[in-house]
Amino acid sequence: MVGSLLCGYFSDLMGRKKLLFFNCFFMIGGAVIQASVSNIWPFAVGRAVAGIASGAATGTIGAYVNELSPPHLRSHLGLGLQISTTIGILVPAICFFFADSGDGWRYMAGFPVVLAGIYMLLSPSLAVESPAWLLMKNRREEAKQVITRLYGEEHVQTALAWLEPKKQLSEAEAGFSSEPVESIWSPKYRMQFLGALLLSCTQQLSGINAVFYYSGNIFSDAGISDSRVGTLIIDFINIWPAFFTGVLSSRFGNRNMILWGIAGMVVMSIGMTVAFLADVSALSIVFTALYVIVFGVTLGPLRLVHLHWCQLAVQPHRRCWLPVPGRRV
Secondary structure, three states, X not given: OXXXXXXXXXXXXXOHHHHHHHHHXXXXXXXXXXXXXXXXXXXXXXXXXXXXXXXXXXXXXXXXXXXXXXHHHHHHHOHHHHHHHHHHHHHHHHHOOOOOOOOHHHHHHHOHHHHHHHHHHHHHHHOOOXXXXXXXXXXXXXXXXXXXXXXXXXXHHHHHHHHOOOOOXXXXXXXXXXXXXXXXXXXXXXXXXXXXXXHHHHHHOOOHHHHHHHHHHHHHHOOOOOHHHHHHHHHHHHHOOHHHHXXXXXXHOHHHHHHHHHHHHHHHHHHHHXXXXXXXXXXXXXXXXXXXXXXXXXXXXXXXXXXXXXXXXXXXXXXXXXXXXXXXX
């Protein structure tokens, strides 16, 4: 949460690319602390540092991908973050079977050092700065160079048309503060802000974390002796729905998907409750799997809707100051 709250300010100050690079130092520091200590309190400090890095990366990457993508591909390319998150949840579950030793957890805790190191080696030559951020800083020529690299010289003017803020604000906008924190409370942006906030709260309060945490027990009741297998199955199921979200959102719309997803999760929750009360283990597994699938198609990729709200709310400023919702990692 702390990283998500702070990333907006620092990404505007430093740029998306530079912030992600320096955030790797926090990622490495948190991983090294966790992997090297043997006491709970230093380990908690390492978790806190890693948590700040995770929040900052999640919040910044979403906006970064949104600003680099053409409008008609944003919902599809933005799914990469959701898919990466679900894979990041699955991999530790798989590693449980290979790192089942006294020090195995240290290798898992220190693995982010490898990922951060790869990013720090490759990003200077492969990554580009956000053209939207460059335009916000009045570095128009640099923005044109980035756009040329991304889309080709023939598409520079087209890209500028949907990246640049409108030069002429309407009379209704003219009285608003130039500071985004103040602007989101103005009457014009209040509904967008509340919409993004409520959607984020809906995801966090949906109960999906409880399903992940207790999935091992659910499968154990069904006769699977190793609780890790149940966790692995749920994490594996969690990956695949995200691949279909882009197609479904293009056809039915984000709003309809969110509403249908909430309704579907209510039905699956009732089914799980009845199955638990009736002590029908097989049925509880079915409803649990369906619950995860519905979540993975709708509320799971909520950051896409969140970015959409941010884009509407802060178009004159090209900034996003709302924390991006997350899940268990």
